[in-house]
Amino acid sequence: MTQTTSVARLSINAIRMLALDAVEQARSGHPGMPMGMAPAAYVLWTEFLKHNPLDPTWPARDRFVLSAGHGSMLLYALLHLSGYDLPMEELRRFRQWGSKTPGHPEYGHTPGVEVTTGPLGQGIATAVGMAIAERKLVAEFGEIAAHHTYVIASDGDLMEGVSAEASSLAGHLGLGKLIVLYDDNGVSIDGSTALAFTEDPLRRYEAYGWHVVPEVDGEDLAAVRSALQEAQADPRPSLIAVRSIIGYGSPLAGQPKAHSDAMGPEKVAATRETLGWPYPPFEVPEEVYADFRRVRERGQELQAAWQAQFESFAQAHPEKAAEFHRRMSQRLPEGLEAHLPRFAPGERMATRAASGKVLERLVPLLPELVGGSADLTPSNNTRTPDMQDFTRDNPAGRYIRYGVREHAMGAIMNGMALSKALRPYGGTFLVFSDYMRPAIRLAALMGTPTIFVFTHDSIAVGEDGPTHQPVEQLMSLRAIPNLWVIRPADAGETAVAWRVALERTAGPTALVLTRQPVPVLEGVRPDGVARGGYVIADAEGARAVVVATGSEVALALEAQGLLHKEGIPVRVVSLPCWEAFEAQTQAYREAVLPPGLPVLAVEAGVPLGWERYATRVVGLDRFGASAPFADVYAKLGFTKERVAAEVRAMLGV
Template structure:
């Protein structure tokens, strides 16, 4: 590779970014130096000349969003944040990937100032950025471009474009015409295994043309003028844009262009050779003052843009105080009291909880203009669209309902991006069994603490005729094991209304609402306060001898079994436990009052039994796949009927055969 001495301030500043990545990875003996070294020129031009941001206020609403989708190259972002004046001291870069540092191995939202979303699982950053671009388009249409007018920039790798989720998300972005979304594709033709030709041979840029994107081909990664020109062209086009940057992975190092530059420290000899090749004469982690001055010349531009925005917003507040107050409320995430907005359902009716969810949304959507809904092509089944919701489209950006198509994974990532952007709360629906298709994005929502709401319907074997391919068995438990995710499976319509209140009031992480396809009775013993505590006694008896605990549609089954047992003089209480996570957050005394350790307890749930041992001595569940038939037949033949529940309770008492209940 041809070496070049430092000949300009630009070269010095770009090489500083490269060397910071090299030194941090070398000190940690871990990391990914290759991508930061190759994409440093693109990042330098974007951050010093185009990106609208103010490091003094990383949450300024009208800042441009920058997403490093290639999150393995996190040192590129950490170097940019440090050099640009964010609260990320050099000492934190020295502590790259160490316990307690602000520079973890992949960018983490809420952990490091200036990081807009957690990235690392490839494809997630770009797909989340699509949601950010949707939110920008909607917020600008609602509040005006004088208040909302910014871009979402992404650096994506070959790995990002290989992942299926980016295909889903990019197709959606092209369909919606998200012109404020600009992606830099690090087209270095290298992946971990070797050349991308090993597994990635289609014309990916032609694919993006088919998606409806503007494609800017083969911008040389060291040509700053070409990079500037490409950014201007992308900003001027009404379509989303992808800029192919032909970079060289590990630029300046002996491993330049080699897949071995992707991961891991290069070692002292290669680090020394890289310093020589780049003409870098400074010790590790020593940055010349002129480099700081160069990067921070963007501070004045950002602060001026921020001040001008603040003046426009204050003018809006003077002219239209209610509109300005609503903008503030949305960004602060403040909610009105939702209790009065919740519907009440009369006991004795029969209503699927998915239908009750739809009726609850009919009350909540007018009360909360920040709610943005959607579905992965299952709107009539999920009941996620209310009659007065207009569709969001390229011609109607004020619409509040997004048709995501059959793109569950991209839907979940986009919902995260919409909520992360600020100004909106996103919810979206699909069948519970397809939570498998979006699980990586749901997991990231939990990791980031983003309050996205996932509406999962068709929650059990009771969906019937579609059979085992669509009947979720293991899914409830698989969701419950995700940290910081609340899973709420309401027993009836009134519990469903409270579940929506819980989901919307929760700010610390996502919530999954798990709802029935089949009609279930509206129960008489529902306590709203008890639902909010995660569990409560829905039907008490004097001097209970035992307890049946259930969720969802099995609560009414438990109540029927309770009545059968009472006919035999056996008294058991019934507990509804719609949300384990909320219940676990209650004081031990309350939990013991609901589920006394001294009472023999049977759990009933039409799903996997694993996990119920924390609450119950025995479980009536299902640990095999279901069957295709009308749902009453499926329930009956798989043992979910009052007599079977009663017999299981008797067996727990050691009274097998008593009562003559059919098995």
């Protein structure tokens, strides 16, 4: 181990003690990882990371992802010391109500936090998306968009399957600006990682096509520095195995108990003595702040140089500069709606096919749209004829072949969306949304405008049977806060659904589309679709309402026709997006679903949740079956006769 300057060691110990003191005061948290990785993080943040604490949103900044989000106090200590808007009072309030220092880092909540992490594997997988975004934007705009993406990942991150999926794709794509510091401390909560993790992850990453730097002494700043320089010079993504000691300097150093929970006053006092730290809790000597001041100074210089570079770029390429600003501000071009396709009533078309036709119009207009599919491109209709694949040799391509990696696809799209300059969408079957649910949930938590395209939306999948027929997925997605779920009734509603998804920048949207052809309907109102629900067919003196989504709207209209012949007038409501509907005024909602009228809901999924709107439900309380889709619908009671009978029973006639 090389000699470390006294100021550097003092700063490193300040990081360690801030983490230890915050966890001790909260009586909750994870002090071990910050104490072990403090030296490596110090080198990265003070010498390599291109960032300006005074402007955390500078477009050309390097991205730092703490994939091991349980060690959040490492990040909070670095942000505070570097001069971000995170005062010491917030560190004292670690894990407390309303603080800027929650238990795991949250994007949009704490200045300088680039991504919400905590569920292991999500950070490194999202970072792959950040690296893809960088490669793609450099191909479009040049070096003004260039940056590195750095990650600190734990053994747990490398155990989680999502990291394997994403890392495999990163190696395939040759994302050389992605550099991961692997906290190789050999300890997890249960004990030694040898209890369950005896593979050689370094050889695994070599097999992925990564550049690997093994056995870097985590206390040797020169060795960390050399490894980072080596990684920057290599054209492949890099994994640096940092041999650290969890809970370094404490009586629990190297032990599983150092992983989480407060150590207690005696052990904290012993740590102070071991590290030679005479200061009381949350006190940092001026020498440390002076040491970290160079981070701000360097950041301001780097951003000023970039600003001059951008001004030269803008003079030489004014249209490109204007496009860069438009994209970074997430503004859509004017008149987008006029370019959406129109569909003739009476025509029959699967909404997945309609979605493909909408994309054929949108892709040329919106260069920020980046598509993809988890190896289901012909089924999802997510690739337009003129889209080129994004590859290591063609970073200007706009279509990503994710392979059969649904979970990674979700996280990677989130990473691209965090760039603000890209609008990613990716497709798979609705039933496989279960494989990517953690990434969907984090998109909703972060508020990223990721677009999830889910086709094969119901028992109408037919012959593939119940393993591929979603029953509970639609309602389970509606249970995620801040996720808008849109199940359009026909091609016309599908076009509006895409517009709604693109206009929404405060959170993700799931488009839920049919495999089977459905009729293009009369009465579709774009404004009503955008508001989440509307009256698609009314009847004078309506005695009841039939509300439906997706392919069942056509069924509801057929039942309305039967009931009309019997002299029973009913209103039919299309409710493609509950979340948008709930955002409307009470007056609007009651105008669509009058409080005095009984309501029958029709949807080919579990009825749980429809009690919000309906008196009775035609739904499914079982899994589907393997047969032609028309037979499955008929056998499971999704017929116009059944719907009409339920209305009559509801009315007692």
